[in-house]
Amino acid sequence: MVALDLADVSEAEHGYDVTDYRKKVRRHTTNTILYGTDPATCPVRTLRTYLAALAAAARTDGPRFVRVDRWDRLTPPMNRNGSPTGDAAGRMTAEAAAEVIERLADAAALTGxxxxxxxxxxFATAACGAGHDPLEIARAGGWADGFRVLARYMDDVDRVKNSPLVGIGL
Structure with a gap:
């Protein structure tokens, strides 16, 4: 996610298309970001607002997710002893993105x-619970076709309803 650049995102009628290179499958893939049913949590509206904020800060190219300081300002390139450190373009690290997710989960009082x-x-769990095809889930999530590890990502959504014992006449 943090490896994506602004150039990888294009607005479309259905929302946005995001194209990125998947190392595990060794190809570029395009995924869609669709409008949500709740404007407060709609990913298209959220991304549009975020991209507008980046544009207002004169960030129209480079990384899509950038470092932000504790006062919500985009951080300038970092230096240590006069030498540049970190990503010169201000790209957020994977560790920083994980920290943001942890803080947001705590703020929302989510357990676990x-x-x-x-x-x-x-994503994999919710898509499975909604009845989507595992192959389409794998492709949208960047797993290789037939990759067995995907099954480990899908929590047991409803083990009674989805049991192989249902409907076999026992």
């Missing part, structure tokens, strides 16, 4: 352990 990887696991 949260990390940067929770977004991926949560």
């Amino acid at each position: 352990t949260w990390s940067g990887h929770s977004l991926r696991r949560g």
